[in-house]
Amino acid sequence: MSDAIAVVLFVGVVLYTLFGGADFGAGFWDLTAGGAARGREARTLLDRALGPVWEANHVWLIYCLVVMWTAFPPAFAAIMSTLYLPLGLAAFGIVLRGSGFAFRKMLVGTAEQPAAGAVFAVSSVVTPFFLGAVAGAVASGRVPGDALGSWLTPTSVLAGTLAVAVCAYLAATNLTVEARLRRQPALERYFRRRARLAAVVAGALSLAGLAVVRADAPRLGDRLLGAALPLVLASAGLGLAALVLLRHAVPPRPAQVLAAAAVGALAAGWGVAQYPYLLGTHLTVRAAASPYPTLVAVAVVFGAAVLLCVPSLALLYVLEQRGELEESPGA
Amino acid sequence: MSAQLHVLLSAGEPAQLLPARLQMAFTLGFHIVLVPFGVAFSFLMMIANHRGLRRGDADALRLARRWADVAALLFAVGAVSGTVLSFELGLLWPRLMGRFGGAYGIPFAVEGIFFFLEAIFISIYIYGWTRMRPWPHFWTGLPVVVAGLAGTASVVAANGWMNLPGGITVRDGRVVDVDPLAVFFNRAFWYEFVHMALAAYVVAGFLVAGVYAHALLRGRRDRYHRTGFLLAFTVAAVLTPVQMVVGDYVTRAVFHREPAKFAAVELLPRTRDHVPETLGGVLVHGQVRYGARIPDLASLLAGFDPGARIRGLDVIGPDARPPDRLVSTVHLAFDVMVACSVLLLGLSLWFGASWARRRDLPRSRWFLRAAGVSGLVAVVALETGWVVTEVGRQPWTVVGLLLTRDAVTTSGDVWWFLAGALGIFTAVGIATIGVLTLMRRRWRAMAEPDVPYGPGRPP
Ligand code: HDD
Ligand code: HEM
């Protein structure tokens, strides 16, 4: 049972990486879109694409926190006590990002709008870095540990940087699709180029990362090239395939799906590499798990969530892609 | 940490306790103001939308659409502040989560579903105005209202469990068995939930009505502003008396089930009968000072008998007795909540009398002035009510099982975290008000009514 719930938790982690990641990444492209005039078109597209879905995208984070503290409380407490610095900073980043985004939309045409936009964009880059660093610290078995030494490590810095790159990659493939849907060929080319660039960077970081991890966190390195090897290879293969598609002027949708699958496989690889431990080699999934009825309750809630939320979420994304959800009139 | 701050801490309290409590109080106090907008404002929006569609009322439709924009903004701020709260539960109170997460976490897991649904459908509703067909669009608002209430129920269930924990078996300080249903439907659940849900509607109604009261006062007495006022005010005015009846019930439930909290509410150091109701007043060195006393009233209200016996603070063991200043805080917060209710009730009755006689608002400008601040009064009731619940639970975080000082984190320096939270939330709060003001100015300047769909325009 505890293994099943660990899977439920990890499904959340993967989905947050995909949906939240694409969302953060849009902020990255906002930050790098250039001055107000040059970046206007790109920013407008990204605003429209993000507007209706960003809140839903971030509920996955809440989902991960809640499943973690309910099903594996000692692990949650240890992570929170050790990694309070990157987690606290990420929490602040999330506030600034969400409110910056909401304000900027309403502030169109005012002197304050660029400031709100900048807050949104900068925190969109900083937040995934810290979340990535947290993942790196957990993966390399440094929880519990001390406040700085646990995450100012090669693995964490690498994971943080990789997180930023992956977000940018996911977002660029998404925005290519959005540009296509809205029949904006110039923007489509713009994001296609950036998707390729981000793909190469993310791929290179992953490869370099394997070397770093082998040196810095031998167990994780061994496991990634052992039990998790199929997933790592699948991720590489899917990523390459996506890159090939992005180079050609074919419809971008398959590339988007492949890119997401590549990232999902990489995240799942982390999960497999951890197993059967939640923390280091001292706390297993089973030992950290709450009493059986709690796990059943989490499973039931998960089932209900799948039944209720998946169709609703599908409705949201379908309406969004069909263009039925348009720019709010507040601006 | 400076020397003065040390003075504030009583002996034996961990240094992190004060900043952690301040931070929790501040961020929860911030989040809770936004909650009525997610829970109840969406309902007002639906009424306006329905009226607009059913009666072809363009003003009502315009209201609904503008409210949706306000809701979009406030929902975003509510969501991010809620996310921070989730982090804080772990960052500030790791030993609460680590020891009791297996029980305390369950309501939050349920809450997750509803906030997810709420986030999805509020997006569809807000962004669907122009392109979706009117009635299907209207119906996408319904899940928002339902999920808002259900989400409130879940999160309040978690709070109720802290007040009256049940459904767990603890052995050697570890939770070894859990009954999830008994955790969720704990003995404080129903009354806290109903009281909070009504509070959300009362607060949202008075706040929204207040905005239109200001417009009416400034002479914009057109149908649009009147409709906005009446819709929101009616909801709040009808529910205020209900809320007071429920509040009375809640107080009696607390009398029976949480005697320690009730002793603080009544400012009662020693167990006795014929207890007077003390209005105002504080506890100094264990003695009641200042305040006005109405003989026998507390006994009468709690036990329906002027001679009823009420347990005082002396029933609490010396280790768990709250310091005087916390007792005074709880008592004064309770008095303020009740005073606010009385003011709101008066205003509701004034409106009711005038409506019954003339089908119109009271003519006096004082009515509109009072309605203009009624939202703030309701927010004060909401905040002070939570102070009664939360401070009244001290020194316990989970009553009988976990002391707050044992729940608090031992890592880092929470003062820095608190400073960051204060800075960021203050900035976000100010910016939110700024943006709302801007939206209002824009709407006022707008010559063309922006009716989304409806009589004027084919859908
Ligand atoms: C508009 C808001 C509002 C209004 C008008 C009232 N309350 Fe209230 N009260 C709340 C908003 C609130 C609240 C903020 O929602 C609380 C905090 C926790 C809860 O369940 O509700 C609360 C808590 C609360 C508690 C503590 C419950 C506990 O700790 O379990 C008591 C005893 C009362 N209330 C009693 C009253 C009485 C006697 C009222 C009027 C005569 C009253 N309330 C009006
Ligand atoms: C009585 C107390 C509370 C009520 C009634 C309440 C209600 C709500 C509502 C209605 C929302 C939707 C957003 C909005 O309307 O602004 C929301 C958001 C949220 N709240 Fe609270 N809340 C309460 C306390 C808490 C606490 C204590 C926590 C966490 C520990 C919390 C966590 C959250 C989270 C994570 C969200 C964001 C959900 C999303 O992403 O959509 N809330 N809350």
Ligand code: HEM
């Ligand atoms: C239902 C949701 C809520 C939950 C689960 C919750 C949970 C908590 C927790 C875990 C603490 C820290 C431990 C403690 O001091 O006992 C706390 C303290 C506190 N909370 Fe809440 N809370 C909720 C709603 C609120 C709201 C809406 C307010 C609004 C003002 C509030 C005000 C406070 C205050 C003032 C404290 C500090 C009490 C003290 O230490 O003296 N709470 N709450």
